[in-house]
Every structure is written in structure tokens, then in C-alpha cells.
Amino acid sequence: MRLAYIIVGLISELLLLSFVFILKKQKNALRIDITRIFISAWFAVLANVLVACAFNEFITNVAFSVYYSTIDFITFYLLTFTFTYTGRDKYLSEFKTFWRIAIWIDVLNMLVSIFTGHMYNIYSATFSDGAVYYKTVPASFFNVHLALCYLPIVFSLILLSISLAKSHGFYRFKFIPILFSVTGIVILNIFYMMFNLPYDFSVLFYAAASFLLFFFSLYFVPRRLMSNSLQLAADFMKEGIILFDAERNIIYINRTAIETFDINDRNISFSDYPISEWLQDMETSKLEDFQKIYSMSIHGKDMMIKVDYKNCENSRGHHMGSFFLFEDVTADQVLLKNLETAQTEANQANVAKSLFLANMSHEIRTPINSILGMNEMILRECSDEHILEYADDIARSGDTLLNLINNILDFSKIESGKMEIHPGEYNLYDLIRECYHLVAPRAMQKDLPLEIVCEEDIPSDFMGDSARIKQVLVNLLTNGIKYTSYGKVKLNVSWRPMDDKDCILMFVVSDTGQGISEEDIALLFRVFQRVDEDRNKGVEGTGLGLALSKQLMNMMDGDISVSSTPGSGSSFTVSLPQRIVNPAPSGKFVLHKSEAPKRSKYKEAFHAPDAKILVVDDIEMNLKLMGALLKKTGLQISSALGGNAAVEMCKNEEFDIILMDHMMPPPDGYESMKLIRNAGGHNASIPIIVLTANAVEGAENTYMSMGFDGYLSKPVQSKDLEAMLLRFLPEEKLQK
Ligand code: ADP
Numbered sequence: 001m002r003l004a005y006i007i008v009g010l011i012s013e014l015l016l017l018s019f020v021f022i023l024k025k026q027k028n029a030l031r032i033d034i035t036r037i038f039i040s041a042w043f044a045v046l047a048n049v050l051v052a053c054a055f056n057e058f059i060t061n062v063a064f065s066v067y068y069s070t071i072d073f074i075t076f077y078l079l080t081f082t083f084t085y086t087g088r089d090k091y092l093s094e095f096k097t098f099w100r101i102a103i104w105i106d107v108l109n110m111l112v113s114i115f116t117g118h119m120y121n122i123y124s125a126t127f128s129d130g131a132v133y134y135k136t137v138p139a140s141f142f143n144v145h146l147a148l149c150y151l152p153i154v155f156s157l158i159l160l161s162i163s164l165a166k167s168h169g170f171y172r173f174k175f176i177p178i179l180f181s182v183t184g185i186v187i188l189n190i191f192y193m194m195f196n197l198p199y200d201f202s203v204l205f206y207a208a209a210s211f212l213l214f215f216f217s218l219y220f221v222p223r224r225l226m227s228n229s230l231q232l233a234a235d236f237m238k239e240g241i242i243l244f245d246a247e248r249n250i251i252y253i254n255r256t257a258i259e260t261f262d263i264n265d266r267n268i269s270f271s272d273y274p275i276s277e278w279l280q281d282m283e284t285s286k287l288e289d290f291q292k293i294y295s296m297s298i299h300g301k302d303m304m305i306k307v308d309y310k311n312c313e314n315s316r317g318h319h320m321g322s323f324f325l326f327e328d329v330t331a332d333q334v335l336l337k338n339l340e341t342a343q344t345e346a347n348q349a350n351v352a353k354s355l356f357l358a359n360m361s362h363e364i365r366t367p368i369n370s371i372l373g374m375n376e377m378i379l380r381e382c383s384d385e386h387i388l389e390y391a392d393d394i395a396r397s398g399d400t401l402l403n404l405i406n407n408i409l410d411f412s413k414i415e416s417g418k419m420e421i422h423p424g425e426y427n428l429y430d431l432i433r434e435c436y437h438l439v440a441p442r443a444m445q446k447d448l449p450l451e452i453v454c455e456e457d458i459p460s461d462f463m464g465d466s467a468r469i470k471q472v473l474v475n476l477l478t479n480g481i482k483y484t485s486y487g488k489v490k491l492n493v494s495w496r497p498m499d500d501k502d503c504i505l506m507f508v509v510s511d512t513g514q515g516i517s518e519e520d521i522a523l524l525f526r527v528f529q530r531v532d533e534d535r536n537k538g539v540e541g542t543g544l545g546l547a548l549s550k551q552l553m554n555m556m557d558g559d560i561s562v563s564s565t566p567g568s569g570s571s572f573t574v575s576l577p578q579r580i581v582n583p584a585p586s587g588k589f590v591l592h593k594s595e596a597p598k599r600s601k602y603k604e605a606f607h608a609p610d611a612k613i614l615v616v617d618d619i620e621m622n623l624k625l626m627g628a629l630l631k632k633t634g635l636q637i638s639s640a641l642g643g644n645a646a647v648e649m650c651k652n653e654e655f656d657i658i659l660m661d662h663m664m665p666p667p668d669g670y671e672s673m674k675l676i677r678n679a680g681g682h683n684a685s686i687p688i689i690v691l692t693a694n695a696v697e698g699a700e701n702t703y704m705s706m707g708f709d710g711y712l713s714k715p716v717q718s719k720d721l722e723a724m725l726l727r728f729l730p731e732e733k734l735q736k
Pocket residue numbers: 475479480483511513514515516524529530531532536540541542543544545546547570
């Protein structure tokens with residue numbers, strides 16, 4: 001009997017110790033309490049094993065003292081564990097301090113009792129087989145110790161029973177094993193005391209109870225509860241989920257999956273539709289995760305199902321199973337399709353709009369070419385002051401119209417992403433002077449002073465797209481003049497160096513005009529947005545200029561901002577990062593007198609009476625215009641009305657240059673060029689210059705790559721036209 005007790009005791013010790021080691025690393029209130037229970041129990045069992053094998057009274061006395069003390073701790077920790085386990089730990093902290101003090105007094109008491117024997121007395125008895133064993137006779141004071149041990153036990157049992165009564169289903173397993181263990185220990189202990197048994201078996205029952213506590217409270221129950229809760233959560237998911245184990249047996253199907261496919265975990269297998277279809281992909285993906293959208297018919301309804309297949313591995317990388325997560329994305333897909341269609345339609349409409357704008361600009365450019373060209377002839381040849389004044393007005397309005405067309409074309413270029421910035425070297429003061437001369441006539445008409453102030457240390461030459469900068473500044477200056485009746489318009493130019501090579505150029509265009517209200521400032525840079533329409537009724541404009549200027553600036557990494565006080569004027573600030581080419585200071589800004597804002601008298605650039613050129617166009621007026629524009633150069637000009645006529649003429653006559661329109665009824669300019677070149681002879685190798693109203697971005701490059709030798713856009717400036725001819729005319733035929 002004694003041997004059996006000792007062996008069971010030692011096994012219990014081993015078990016308790018291993019639980020303590022397993023739990024050692026983990027930190028949460030529950031595990032810490034359980035570990036403490038196990039350590040105390042370990043001491044209690046040890047003390048009882050010692051009693052069982054004790055051979056003298058003193059050792060027995062010490063062992064009993066340890067045993068009674070550890071019981072204090074076990075029961076105390078049992079209670080703290082129960083509080084936490086039943087979710088009542090908020091009441092615990094005050095109680096703990098008080099109880100700990102009581103326990104330590106009791107422990108001290110027990111130790112003293114080893115020598116005084118005031119708590120219990122040891123006596124020895126003899127078994128029927130003659131073996132000696134020891135027991136204690138408690139003194140009346142011992143009841144205090146018993147109360148200290150039994151009160152927490154009873155309290156724990158009450159708390160556990162209440163929780164058990166309140167729980168349902170699987171949750172009962174949270175409490176039953178622990179209740180069973182504690183009750184078992186209590187009953188065995190009472191038996192030991194009541195029947196004066198030689199050994200306290202309740203102590204040995206600690207090992208079994210500890211195992212139950214360990215297994216149920218820390219592993220089995222939490223895991224089952226977690227899987228139950230996950231299952232509940234999974235049933236609420238709008239996605240369907242099908243879980244498989246490592247052998248690909250189905251282990252779980254959530255509610256959405258069951259409802260979608262009208263299946264359950266008993267009647268589905270891998271060969272069933274729709275999983276069979278997904279599985280084919282799984283096979284080809286060789287245990288790889290995948291995501292795919294399947295279009296399938298389920299219960300006669302066409303559906304789009306997005307399927308995620310994922311493999312699960314444990315921490316050691318072993319394949320543990322897999323799952324399909326699927327979602328009905330029919331509505332999303334329809335929406336996506338509609339959005340795509342809407343976007344395609346919008347894009348098409350946008351392309352159509354840009355094309356329309358480009359075509360319109362082309363179509364308007366052609367008649368303006370004639371109007372401005374013919375007007376140029378009047379300005380050149382007429383000496384009647386009145387008529388010259390009218391012609392001047394026509395020229396100015398023509399310029400305005402051309403500017404508008406250019407803006408529309410630019411807008412269509414930006415919209416279609418075809419706008420490009422062409423950087424080149426430029427002189428800043430030259431650029432400002434050009435701007436000045438372009439807007440000064442308008443300011444003079446309104447009697448508005450136009451002031452230009454530049455910082456004298458500003459570098460002289462920069463790298464940038466001078467044409468676009470000019471376009472923006474001219475637009476701002478024109479606006480200043482347009483919307484100002486009294487006072488003045490001022491351009492202030494300054495710079496902020498960034499490093500040796502780069503700086504920010506600041507152009508501030510300010511006026512003393514009507515100003516812009518705060519609400520209108522927010523709308524200012526929108527395309528086609530004019531503001532203060534009532535007041536500006538008489539002022540021409542489209543609302544395109546500022547929007548274009550802003551976009552152009554943004555393309556050059558710059559920006560435009562505006563500040564304005566209604567009634568006192570506006571100030572537009574352009575800040576533009578530019579690379580410095582020549583850092584030499586520009587000095588004082590002067591407007592060269594020779595470039596005064598007057599229409600300069602025409603003077604031909606060369607004379608070449610021996611040279612012969614052929615002008616090809618399908619519009620007779622344009623042919624006439626070319627003839628007139630080049631009259632003073634003395635050139636021998638032949639005209640061909642259309643491509644066929646040109647090809648015919650080239651067979652009989654030798655020319656030095658051909659000026660060819662592009663958009664003509666077949667053969668167009670390009671085809672005519674090819675026909676002339678293919679025909680051989682002298683004209684096959686002469687320069688052919690395309691003269692066209694097509695001014696879209698990159699047009700020049702396109703024509704050059706088509707094989708033309710030069711490109712001129714309509715309406716053609718006679719200065720540009722003569723410069724182009726000068727480039728290609730044979731030297732010996734020129735009389736400069
Ligand atoms: P447009 O002048 O052709 O109408 P813009 O885009 O250049 O188009 O200008 C948009 C609007 O901003 C104008 O219609 C005008 O109402 C307002 N605006 C622009 N510049 C000024 C200014 N300097 N003073 C007052 N209003 C201005």
C-alpha cells in the first residue's frame with residue numbers, strides 16, 4: 001500500500017512538473033494562476049510522499065507543516081483562477097491582498113507548530129501488516145486553517161456552479177471538468193479526515209485534477225470555443241467558404257456556400273459541380289494558391305463567381321489543408337462592365353470632340369489664310385489712308401480670330417495628350433519685348449499705360465519653351481488690358497535662384513481693372529469658364545485662355561496663381577522653373593525704339609526672277625494669294641489647281657521648288673509628291689514644301705517623315721514663306 005502510494009505520488013510529481021514547464025513560457029492571467037496551483041500542488045504531493053516514507057516524527061512534522069501550508073496556497077490560487085475563468089476578476093484585487101496576509105500568518109503559524117505542536121499533534125499507528133504510518137490530531141486552532149482552505153474551495157465551487165447553470169451547450173464543458181476535479185479532491189479529503197485513513201488520496205488526485213484543468217481549461221475548451229465562434233462568424237460571411245483537410249476531405253461548408261449551391265457537407269464531393277470545375281484549375285496550379293472569376297450557371301441563373309483557393313500550412317510548413325473562398329461578383333462585374341462601356345464611350349466622345357476641334361481649326365484656318373493674305377496685299381499696295389486703316393482693322397481682327405483658333409487647337413492637343421513642350425535657348429528680354437509688342441497696340445487703343453519692370457540681375461538666357469511662355473504671358477497681359485478701363489497694366493519680372501544652373505522665374509501681371517470676386521477665382525482656370533458675364537458682355541473671349549495657360553504652366557512644372565480685390569484690380573503670378581543658359585545679368589530693360597508697335601512696312605527678302613516655282617492648291621483663291629504674296633520677289637510662279645494638274649505640269653516644265661497643299665481631292669499633296677518623284681526627270685529631285693492648314697502637334701515632323709522637304713502652316717506669314725524659299729532656291733538664281 002505504502003509503495004503504491006509513493007509510486008503514484010512520484011508520478012503525480014512528474015506530471016505536475018511537466019505541466020509547469022509547458023506553461024512556463026506563456027503569459028496570461030489564467031495560465032499564471034494554473035501554474036501557481038501546480039507548483040503548490042507539487043509541494044503538497046511531495047510533503048505527503050515524505051509522510052508516507054518518513055521514518056521519524058520530526059520529518060513527518062515538517063512534511064505535514066509544508067503540506068498544510070501549500071493547501072493554503074492551492075485553494076487561494078484555485079479561487080483566483082475561478083474568478084478569472086468565470087469572468088469575474090474585476091472584484092479580485094482587494095480580496096487578494098487581504099487573503100495573502102492571512103495565508104502567510106497561517107504558514108508562519110504552521111512552522112511554529114512544528115516545535116510547539118499548537119496546531120496539530122503527530123501520532124504514529126501501525127498497519128495490519130505491521131508497517132508504521134503517521135497522522136495528525138488537529139488542535140481546535142486548526143479550524144482557522146481549515147476555514148482558510150475550505151472557504152476558497154466552497155466559494156470556487158459556488159462560482160463554478162453558477163457559471164455552469166448559466167451556460168449552454170458546449171460551454172458547459174468549460175466548467176464541468178473543473179467542478180468534477182475540485183469536488184473529487186474535497187470528497188477524498190473529507191473521507192481521509194472522517195474515516196481516519198492512513199493516506200490522504202485527495203493529494204494524489206491532484207495529478208488527475210491538474211491534467212483535467214490543464215487540458216480542458218487551456219486547450220480543449222478554448223480551441224473548441226474558438227472553432228465554434230469562427231464557425232458562427234463564417235456563417236455570417238457574405239463570402240462562401242469550403243474547408244478541406246490535407247486529404248482533401250471536406251471539413252466545413254459555411255451557410256453562404258450551402259445556400260448558393262444548395263449543397264451540404266454530406267452530399268458534396270470533389271467531382272460535384274461547381275467545385276469540380278474549380279478543382280481542374282487547382283490541379284493545374286499544383287497546390288498553388290489562385291484567384292479566378294468563373295462565369296457559371298447556378299440554379300438556372302448566370303452568375304460570376306470570384307474564387308480564391310488557398311493552401312494552409314502549419315508553422316513547420318506542412319500542408320494542413322486548403323479552402324475555397326468564393327464570392328458572387330455578378331453585380332460588381334455588371335457594374336464594372338457598365339463602367340468600362342461608359343468610359344469607352346466617354347473616351348470615344350472625347351476623341352471625337354478633339355478630332356472635331358482639330359478639323360474645325362483646319363477648316364477655319366484655310367479661309368483665314370485667304371482673308372489675311374489678301375488683306376496683306378491691300379496693306380502692301382494701297383496708299384489710301386482710309387483703306388489702310390480698314391485693312392489694319394481686318395488684320396487685327398484676323399489675328400484675334402487666329403488666336404482663338406490656336407487656343408482651340410491647343411486645347412484639343414492637351415485633351416488628347418498630344419501637347420508637347422519644345423525647350424530651346426531663348427533670351428528673356430527678347431521674349432518680353434515680343435510680348436510687349438504683341439499686346440501694346442491694344443493697350444494704346446485703350447490709352448492704357450503698359451509698364452514693364454525687370455530685376456536687373458536676372459540672367460539673360462534660359463532654356464525653355466519660349467513660344468509657350470510667350471503664349472501665357474500674352475494671354476495674361478491681354479486679359480489685363482481687356483478687363484481694365486483706367487489705370488495701368490504692369491508686368492513685373494523677377495527671379496529666385498535655386499542653384500548654379502536653375503532658378504524660378506516670376507512674372508507678375510497686375511492691373512488696376514475690375515478685379516475678380518473670391519467665388520469667381522475658384523472658377524477661373526476651368527475650361528470655357530468666363531466669370532462676371534454681365535459686366536464682361538462687351539469683352540470678347542471664350543474662357544479658354546487661363547485654363548490653357550494653367551495647363552501649359554503645369555506641363556512646364558510651373559504654376560499660375562491669382563490674387564484680386566474686386567474694384568481695385570488683379571494680379572496673376574506665374575512661377576516657372578527654368579534652366580539658366582547664360583547667367584550674365586540682363587541689366588536695365590529697354591524697349592528698342594525700332595520695334596515700336598507699328599505695322600512694319602513690307603520689304604521682300606530676295607529677288608529671283610530666273611527661278612521658277614509651282615504652287616499647288618485645290619482652292620483657286622489660295623493660288624491667287626501665293627502669286628500676290630510673292631509678286632515682289634520676281635519669282636516665276638506657275639499654279640496648278642489640284643494634284644493631277646501639278647503632275648501634268650511637272651511633265652512639261654522644270655521648276656526649282658514646289659509649294660504643295662496637303663488636303664486636296666485625290667491625289668492629295670502626299671500622293672502628288674510621290675507621283676512627281678516617281679515620274680523621274682528634273683522635277684523628281686526638286687524640294688517640295690508642304691503648305692497646309694494642318695497645325696496639330698507634331699504635324700511638321702509627320703510631314704518631314706513623309707518625305708516633304710519643308711513645312712509651312714496656313715495662314716502663312718510672307719516673312720516665313722520667303723525665308724523657306726530662300727533656304728531652297730538655287731544660289732545662282734538669287735539676287736539679294
Ligand atoms: P477669356 O478672357 O477669353 O474670357 P480667360 O480664360 O482668359 O478667358 O479668362 C477667364 C475669365 O476670367 C474672363 O472671362 C474674365 O471674366 C476673368 N478674368 C481674366 N483675367 C482677368 C483680369 N485681369 N481682370 C478681371 N477678370 C479677369
